[in-house]
Amino acid sequence: MEPFGKLAATVVPLRLANVDTDQLQPGRFLRKPRSDGYDNYLFHDLRRNEDGSMREDFPLNQPQYQGAEILVADRNFGGGSSREGAVYALADAGFRCIIAASFGDIFRSNCAKNGLLPVELPIEAIEKIWEMAEADPSAPLTVDLASQTVRLANDPETVGFEIDPFVKECLMDGKDDIDLTLAHSQTLSAFERSYGQDFPWRTPTG
Amino acid sequence: MTEQLTLFEKIWRSHTVTARDDGQALLWIDRHLCHEGSFHAFEKLAMSGRKVRRPDLTFSIADHYVPTRNREAGPDEPEIATMIRLLDEHSRTNGIRQFGLGDPEQGIVHVVGPELGLTQPGIVLVCGDSHTSTHGAFGALAFGIGASEVSHVLATQTLWQKRPRTMRITVDGTLGKHVTAKDLILSVIAKIGADGAAGHVIEYAGAAIRGLSMEARMTVCNMSIEAGGRAGMIAPDETTIAWLKGRRYMPTGKDWDAAVAFWRSLKTDEGAVFDREVTLHADEIAPTVTWGTSPEHALPVTAAVPDPAGEANEGRRATFEKAVDYMGLTPGAPLDGLRVDRVFIGSCTNARIEDLRAAAAILKDRSTKVPTMIVPGSTMVKHQAEQEGLDRIFTGAGAEWLESGCSMCAATNGDMVPPGERCASTTNRNFRGRQGPGSRTHLMSPAMAAAAAVTGTITDVRKLAEG
Numbered sequence: 144m145e146p147f148g149k150l151a152a153t154v155v156p157l158r159l160a161n162v163d164t165d166q167l168q169p170g171r172f173l174r175k176p177r178s179d180g181y182d183n184y185l186f187h188d189l190r191r192n193e194d195g196s197m198r199e200d201f202p203l204n205q206p207q208y209q210g211a212e213i214l215v216a217d218r219n220f221g222g223g224s225s226r227e228g229a230v231y232a233l234a235d236a237g238f239r240c241i242i243a244a245s246f247g248d249i250f251r252s253n254c255a256k257n258g259l260l261p262v263e264l265p266i267e268a269i270e271k272i273w274e275m276a277e278a279d280p281s282a283p284l285t286v287d288l289a290s291q292t293v294r295l296a297n298d299p300e301t302v303g304f305e306i307d308p309f310v311k312e313c314l315m316d317g318k319d320d321i322d323l324t325l326a327h328s329q330t331l332s333a334f335e336r337s338y339g340q341d342f343p344w345r346t347p348t349g
Numbered sequence: 350m351t352e353q354l355t356l357f358e359k360i361w362r363s364h365t366v367t368a369r370d371d372g373q374a375l376l377w378i379d380r381h382l383c384h385e386g387s388f389h390a391f392e393k394l395a396m397s398g399r400k401v402r403r404p405d406l407t408f409s410i411a412d413h414y415v416p417t418r419n420r421e422a423g424p425d426e427p428e429i430a431t432m433i434r435l436l437d438e439h440s441r442t443n444g445i446r447q448f449g450l451g452d453p454e455q456g457i458v459h460v461v462g463p464e465l466g467l468t469q470p471g472i473v474l475v476c477g478d479s480h481t482s483t484h485g486a487f488g489a490l491a492f493g494i495g496a497s498e499v500s501h502v503l504a505t506q507t508l509w510q511k512r513p514r515t516m517r518i519t520v521d522g523t524l525g526k527h528v529t530a531k532d533l534i535l536s537v538i539a540k541i542g543a544d545g546a547a548g549h550v551i552e553y554a555g556a557a558i559r560g561l562s563m564e565a566r567m568t569v570c571n572m573s574i575e576a577g578g579r580a581g582m583i584a585p586d587e588t589t590i591a592w593l594k595g596r597r598y599m600p601t602g603k604d605w606d607a608a609v610a611f612w613r614s615l616k617t618d619e620g621a622v623f624d625r626e627v628t629l630h631a632d633e634i635a636p637t638v639t640w641g642t643s644p645e646h647a648l649p650v651t652a653a654v655p656d657p658a659g660e661a662n663e664g665r666r667a668t669f670e671k672a673v674d675y676m677g678l679t680p681g682a683p684l685d686g687l688r689v690d691r692v693f694i695g696s697c698t699n700a701r702i703e704d705l706r707a708a709a710a711i712l713k714d715r716s717t718k719v720p721t722m723i724v725p726g727s728t729m730v731k732h733q734a735e736q737e738g739l740d741r742i743f744t745g746a747g748a749e750w751l752e753s754g755c756s757m758c759a760a761t762n763g764d765m766v767p768p769g770e771r772c773a774s775t776t777n778r779n780f781r782g783r784q785g786p787g788s789r790t791h792l793m794s795p796a797m798a799a800a801a802a803v804t805g806t807i808t809d810v811r812k813l814a815e816g
Contacts, residue, residue, distance in 0.1 A: 160668055161543055161643045165780040170761045173386060174414070174428045188782045193768065217664065219544035222577060223780060224759075225479040227389065227496040245544050248513075248579050249479060249493055256497035307511050308371035321397070324505045327367055327375060331507065334366040338377060344600035344608045345379050345472060346405060 144258045146317035150239055151285045152212035155202050156273040162216055163223035164250060168232045170224070177231055185232035207280035215242040215272050221250025230257050240286050242293070244269055255310045258317065260288060268302045271295065288315055353618040355515050356584050357550045360490045360615075364473045372512050379472035381502050382458050383409040383445070385432040386761075387477050390499035391439040403506045404444040408467060409436055410458045411449045414762045417724055417751035420450065426763065443503075456727020456753045459483040459697040463567065464729055466596025470585035470612040475502055480697045480777065482573040485582035486566035487589055488615050490550070492580040513579045514624040516549040517617075520557035522631035527811045529707070530565035531699060531775070531794035533557065533629075534572040535637040539647040541627060546578035549625065552617060553583050557631035563592040564703040571698045572777050575644040584616040636810055638684055639779045639792040641672035646779070648684060650797070650809045656680035675781055676789050677769070685809050687791075690770040692721040692748075692802040693784070694795055696758035699775035700726030702733050704795040709739040711799035711813055712746040718805035721748035722764070724756040748802065760785045773801035 172184040190201045197204045214233070220243035221229060230253040233241065240260040254261040264272075275282055275295050282296035288311060292301040313320055324331070339346070354362075366375040383390075387409070394401070401407060414429045424430045433450055440447035448455045454465060459480050462468045470488035475481060477499040484491035494508065502508055518537060538545070551573050553566075561569065566583050573581025590609055593599055600608045635649035648655075657669035657680065673680060678687075694700070694708050705725065723743050725731040731753055734740055743750045757764040758776040760783065766772045768787025775798050776783075779790040791807060800808040 158664075158667070160664065161645075163643075163778075163780045165778070165783050169782055169786070170759045173761060174432055177389065188786050193787070219542075219547070219577065222543055223479065223574075223778060225477060225493040225495050226386070230495070245547055245577075247544075247577070248547060249495055253495035253497065256495065307373070309369065309373040309509065309511065320509055321399070321501050321504050324375060324501065324507060324509070330367050331375070331505070334377060335506075344604035345469065347380075347467060347598040348600075 144317040144319065147239065147258060147260050147288050147314040149285065149287045149289070150212065151283045152239065153208070153210065153281060154213045154215050154272060154276040154284050155208045155211045156276040157202055157214055157216040158273060160217035161219045161222060164221055164226050164229035164247070165223055167221065167229035168226060173226055173228050180235050181228060181231040182236035184228070185236045210237070212237055212239045213242060213284055213286065214238050215269055215276070217266070217269065218244035220246050222247035225249040227253045227257070230254050230259060234259055242269065242272065255314055258314065260286065260314060262286065262293060262304045264293065264302060264304055268293070353621040355617045355621045355623060356488065356552055356582060356615060357490065357515050358621070360471055360473065361512065366507055373509050374512060375507050376473055376510050378475055378502050378506050378508055379406060379469070380467055380474040381407045381506070382462055382467070382474070382476035382481070383407065383436070383499065384412050384458050384476070384478065385414050385436040387496070387499050388432060388435045388439070389496040390477060390503060391435070393496070393500040394503050399504045401443040401445065401503045406506060407445045407503070409440045409445050409447045410461050411436055411455060412457045413755045413759055415450050415455070415752070415754040416762060417754055417756050417764055420752045423450070429762065453728055456729065457697045457700065457755055459571065460701060460726035460730065463487065463563070464596070464727055466593055466599035469593070469608070470589060471615050475508065479574045480571050482578065482581045483567050483571040483697055485570040485573065485580050486563060487593070488582060488585035488612070490580055490582065493574065514549045515552065516546055516578070516625040516627065517552050517554055517623040519555040519626070519628045520553065520631050521555050521628065522557055523560060524557055524631045524634060527796060527814050528634055528636060529794040529796065530561055530568040532634050532637040533631070534569045535639065535644065535647040535792065536634045537629060538572065538576045538644045539637070540629065541576055543575060543643045543645040544577040546573065546576040549578055551576070551578045551581040552623070553581060558583060559586065562703060563588060564701040567701065568698055572644070575777055585612045636794065636797050638797065638807055639790070640676065640678065640684060641669070642675055642779055642781050643672070644777070644779060644792060646672060647792070650685050650807065652684055654678045654680050654682045654684065677771070684807050687807045688771065689719060689773045689791070689801050689806060691719050691766065691772050692717070692798050693724070693757045693772055693774045693776065694798050695722070695724030695726070695756050696776040697726065697755070698777045699795050700724060700730065700753070702730050704775065705730070705734050705739050706737070708795040708799040709742045711796050711803065711810065712748065713742050715746055715803045717747040717802040719802060721802040722751060722757060723748050724751045725753045727753050746802070757784055759783070766790070773798045773807060
C-alpha cells in the first residue's frame, strides 16, 4: 500500500448527502474482478443518463474537475453496504482523500485499508471548500496527515481534523495490518489457549 | 464497589487479546461467516501465502448471487457461476464447512447463522456484509466488515477495532395491533437519522423490545446499520434461550447448562452509563413506510409525501427535492393509496418464518393485484412454510413462491425491479438503484407489503386486517 504523506491536489465538490456505497458502486458490478479496473463503475448510475451517455451536470464528468484527487461531500458518505468495491472504485479513479461531514463506519475503515484518507470536517469548512472548488477548480487543497490539517489555496488558516492514531500510523507507513497482528503471535496464541479453556462450549461441534 | 458495565463492554473486554494506548483493541472473533462476495478476501489471503487460522470457526454460505428459479440448472450467468464455484473452491481448500447452492441448510447468511445455532449470546461474530448486525438480537457483538478485514480475520481470527461509543435506545410501552418490529426500527431511523448512530454500538432496551420474538428482534438489529450503527444488540433472556435450544451447533448436555448459566448473567448492569440515550414510546408508532431514497425518509402510512418547499434548511430541501423527483412523487399526496407496480417479500430483514406467516395472514383468501415475489430467507424456512401450508396461500393469491437467497433486496443475482417501477419491499434499503437501476423502493413490514399486493397501492394494513 502506498504511504500517505502530504497531499496537495484539486477537488471535486459533490454537494450530496447520504451517498451510499450502492451509488459508489452498484451491486451488479460486485462480481467483477478487480483487474478490470473498478473506476469504470464509480458512480455508475449517478453519472449516466438512461441511454448510457454521461450526464453533463454531474461534477465528476465535468472537464474542470478531471484529475482531482480529493472528493468533498456532505454527511453520511459511504453509508450502507460493506462492499469494499466502493473504495476500489474511488482508488482506481485516482482519489487519495475523501472529505465529508460524516462517514459510514465500515466505509471509513475500508478507505484506510486501501491507502485512501477519510477526513471528517464540519459542514461549514466543507461549504468553504465547495465554494472554492466551484469558483476556481484549479485551486489545490493541501491535506497534511502528519499535522492533521487541511488548508485551502491562498488561505493562511488551516482546519484541523481528528483521525484514529492507529489508522494514521497504518496510512503513513503504508502498513499491512496482518503483519502487525502477527507480531503479536505469542500473545494471541496464549489468549486462544486460555479462552478455549474458559469457553469450551463456544467452539461449534455439530 | 464493582464497576458497572454495559453488555457491550462485557463482551468487548472478554474478547480483547491486546489493547493499545490509543484505544485500538485486537479482538478475538468467535464466528466468521463468509459468502460468495468474500472472493476478494480469499484471493488476497492466497496471494500472501497465508492460511485460514481457525477453519472450525469459519462457515461459508452462498446467498447473494444464488438463483431463485430453476436452481437445479445452476446460475445461467457465467460470472455468477464463477463466484459460487469460487466459494466452493475456497471453502474446500481451506477446510471450511460450506452451505452452498443445493444444500438443504442454504439460505441468507443472517438467517442461517441463527437457525443453525452458530450465533450465540456473548460471542463476537463478523461477516463481510453490513447486515451482520442482525445477530446482535441474541446478545452477540456482531458487525459487518470489508474485504480487507475479512482477509485479516481469515488469517488471524482477530480484528483491530477502535472501541465504539455506546448508545441505548429504549422503547417503552407496547406496540399497537398490526404494528411490527419493522415499523419500530423505521421509526427509530426516522427519528435519529441515517447516520444517527454512526460510531456507536446500539443496545435496544425497554418493555417493547423485551416483548418481541427472536425473529422480530433480528429485524430490529438487522437495520441498526441503516441508522449508521456499527452494531445493534439486545441482552439475552428466556426468549433467546428457548429459541436457541436444540439448534444444530448449540452446545449440549453439561456444556449447554454452563452456557445458559453464563448467558443469564449477560446484561447491562444497573447504573452503567451509555454515551447516548434515546427513548421512544411504542404506542406512538404506526405502520411505517419510506417515501424517499434513504431509510431515514420514513413516515407513518397515514402521512403524506413531504413538500420540499416546506423545508427551511437548504441542504435538506435539495435532498428532499432530489428524492421526490427520483421517486416520481407528488408533494402532499397521501402515502396510503400510492400505486405500486410490484411487491417483494424477502431479505435478511424480513424473510423468516414469522414474516411469512404475517404476509400469509393478509394474503389468505385474497388475490394479488400486482406481481408479487416471495423469497424465503433460507431453505429450512421454505420447508417449514410449506409444511404450514403458507406456500399454498401465496400461490393461491397469485404470488410467486421461490427459492431462498438475497434476491431482489440487493439485486445482485439478476432479480431486479425494472427502471421506473415502484416496489413495496420488505428489504432494508431504499437507495437509488438498490433494487436495480432506476428502481423505486418503499420499505415496509411483511404485512404491509402483503396489503400492498392485495390492493395494488400502499395501504394501511390495519384496514385490511380489521376486515
